[in-house]
Amino acid sequence: MPVLVLNSSLQPLSVIPERRLIVLLSKQKVTFVDESVRSLIEESIEARRLELERPVIVQLLANIRVPRVALQPSRANILLRDDETCQYCGKRSRDLTLDHIIPRSRGGTSTWENLVASCKYCNGKKGNRLLKEVNMRLLRPPRPLSQEYAGFFLLRYPKLREAYEEFILSAHGGSTRVLSA
Template identity: 45%
Template structure:
């Protein structure tokens, strides 16, 4: 089958056959996964059905799922916009409403002008309205309460939170499904 393979992605599993990370979901460009398979750095677990790539002399299957040969333990979670929104479940930590990422901002619980840092323990997701309302005050001074105090999540905690978020099914290839929902209840 001739198909544009340019946008295909490969799910990357740790050696325990769980996704390397859920936040964001661990995927590689198929070309990087293909090279890693052929350099014997990862195991090819599944391939895209009926999708082949050709060299001058050979035809190859395109990996859809690969697994690392050695278990890789994540020690810390990167402090990024996406990870912070996952930690806070895309929910304003003042009003409790859920928003898409484009409608969320960061709020420094202790304002930067008062020595507040850009860190896991001082920044929360906030809607624009509440961020403007709080302005350059502490939540207490602004008469606002945090739903939950900010904290630095472990990789395990963030993965658990990311797993609970709804995902667009069209972003997940069918060959990935057996590896993404190990913790889900079986349908009756």
């Protein structure tokens, strides 16, 4: 099970393998967001068999500055943004193509706003035409993925993402409790 690392501001930073967690712990760089996990993990590290069965989230003790990275509209990133779903008919598939909404032959560029995941059927149906010419529409307007986009990389780790969302909810919902403690 990979480990989610948050900045001390609670912004998701990266997902690391368990081995890396041991290093961060030994250097006292991180703390657990759920203290009840600590002893469990410390014991298993001692026993030299760290096998995490549930999502683990740690938080850096010191905030680090994160440069903003412009993500490229690569095939993998577009498929991730579009949840591996054809943006015309809504079919989920592992066998999707990328479609230029405004075809390249008509001046369309390879940008976040002009690329969507498309099944082969829809792509073939649309061909080199504009949406209005073939009476097709998009499920949603395509937007760029920014790094802030709910921790972009978390999309690849549904379990960690779920755990993170739960943690953020309880962190906000429990703020009065934290303050009065």
